[in-house]
Amino acid sequence: MDKNGYQATILYVVCHMGLIFFLYPSDMFSGMDMGHWIGISISYALHAAALYMYMKGLKWAAQRNVVDMFRSTGKYLAWILLLPAFFYFGIAIIVTLRAYSEMLTLVFLSTTPLWAVQLLLIAIGFLMAWQGMSSMARTGVLLVVLFMFPILFVLCLGFQNVDWYYLLPVIDPEQTLHFLAKPDFLVSLFVYAGGSFFLGLLPPSIHISIKKMMLGCLLLLPMFFLSVYLPLLTFGQATAELYQFPMLMTIDTVNITWLLFDRITIFFLLSLMAFALLYLGVTLWVLVTLTKEAIPKIPKIYLLIVLTAGLFAISLAIPNWNSLKNLQVWIIPLRMYIFLVLPLITFLIGWRHKHKANRATEVT
Template identity: 30%
Template sequence: MSNRALLTMFVVVHLSLYFYIYPVKMIEATSSGHWEPILVGFLIEMCCVWGYVKGLSAFPGKDIVDICTTVMGKWLALLLLIPLLLYFFLSSNITHSFEMASISILLLPNTPTYFILFLYIIPLYIAWKGYEAISRGGILVFICVLPLVIFSLVSSMSNFDLDNIFPIYDTRLSFFKKPMFYSAFFAHAGFLFLGFVKMNYKFPMRKVAPILGVLLIFALCSVYVPMLIFGQESIIYFRFPNVLTSDTVDSEWVVFDWLPTFFVIAMIAIAMVEAAVSFWMMATLIEKLFMKKRSKQKRGIAVIIVAIPSYFFSLYLDNIDTLARYTHVSTYLCFYSIIGIPLAVIFMSLRYRRKPA
């Protein structure tokens, strides 16, 4: 796979995480200087990506499961990677529950949730086909959907009230004391899929930094665009601030009758790609850690093992209190995954390089 395709997937996976839960958490984390916690998150992610890629470069043609079992053995690999599997499971279901809620509210208000969740069949099928199919679909979605997302954000600028940007900074950095700041780090875990791709070449970090800069702009827009329209006092009560933002656009000059519908469809298309990546990573972990021989049939079984719990767990996440409880657990697993896993890969790469031939 080319660097361009891999970097495109890097962007798509991250974008899918910015426009639902992330702005809500950032707005709740601080009442001023929202750019500060966003920037801190991206700086931490840049360090984690650098360490992750640096460690993976010592094992060309191997994914993270192969690396762990080769260097540490099967049982230690299980201990290291089972929390990662749990994080993927919790994070994907919590994130997708908000996306499915937006579908239920805006597109299919009379359709039961248990029927809407059958949309999981699409990313599950793509996950079963493998990463190459996910990548092709991700590139197509990127080309078709990204312009609509940008259009939705730019068209809202006419409704900005620039006074809402103040206070522009928080000298006390009070967001460090808010749990919401830490729970928003799920949006910085998108780089973990790089450990499953089996890269046979060195991943170009010189290109990742500019891409993270572009993603930083999208993250800032996901928070500041709705805030500049509604203000901090109002937006704190919104569950889908970016969807409501697109609803403020004057429909007389917009080619679409109702822009929020197209915005939700665009974000769901991106979310389907991210869901396929999540299901593919979980299926890969299950297949390699718990199944003895790999085959197309075993891959299908692994995908089914992922699909059934995901469906019923998503049905269980039916209210805000339940979501908050599992979000708390997911936050700990998130920091383990984005910091602990890269550190483990770095240490394993050092041990592997020092091992005599």
């Protein structure tokens, strides 16, 4: 039993680390031409505020999970509020599964069929979700011990070819906030949305510490900046925006003769893929948990099998990368709902529970 809140915090950090360095940089380069730190700061600040509101609402409500908390507003209203989350996490698994399969095929599995890579990834996610959240929380701790230092080591080596001239201008005198409405920038919020919803479904054995969770959120801030500014300082905006995976291209430029590995890109990719697989497992577990709450009579393993097979089949139906990008644009409303609206609703419901409890205490 984790009473200190470390496992929940590590799980939160690991899930985000599995997303930051892959899809996020290319979306930021497409959404902004310069002044990227402004977009990163705004989106990060919104995420930190949403995370705090979500955890505070959960703490005030003192319910077993977020589903029970929403049920207190009414049975049907609860599922109306949670149904968009169900659809979003299903699509998030499809996007992650297809994007990471494309990346693995591009880097070192060029002769392997795409469907085989997708099958392998979803199978690992299935096994993780099958073992349950307690097992995944312990796995998250193990992954941090094994891979965090090597990842930080590779990120430091990534500064080998930077040109600080590309940092200028730090801000355009004519900079506006119009980028906030650009689809590419809104797509970049994928890395923020959904990585903390599982906190409202954790079993009682895994404690949540708001202070440690906010500290974990703070530790992610330099990672967001590194994922964007390492490619930017290496290639410049004009070149970096042409790559599907700018961060991988940046690491591939590093030349280290004394290292055991010929290409540290593969080492970096495999390390982060371990985090991404845990994200797949956690997200699949969230889907199964929500479905089990809605259909309690069906055993969880059957729900897990059906959901896994369905998501795998849908991911195979995506014909190309452009279709995947279009799918990410189509779900922007769902993403904004998960990113901002759902934490706010949780906060308001929790505040209502606290207000009622205080009034009951005053009456007695």
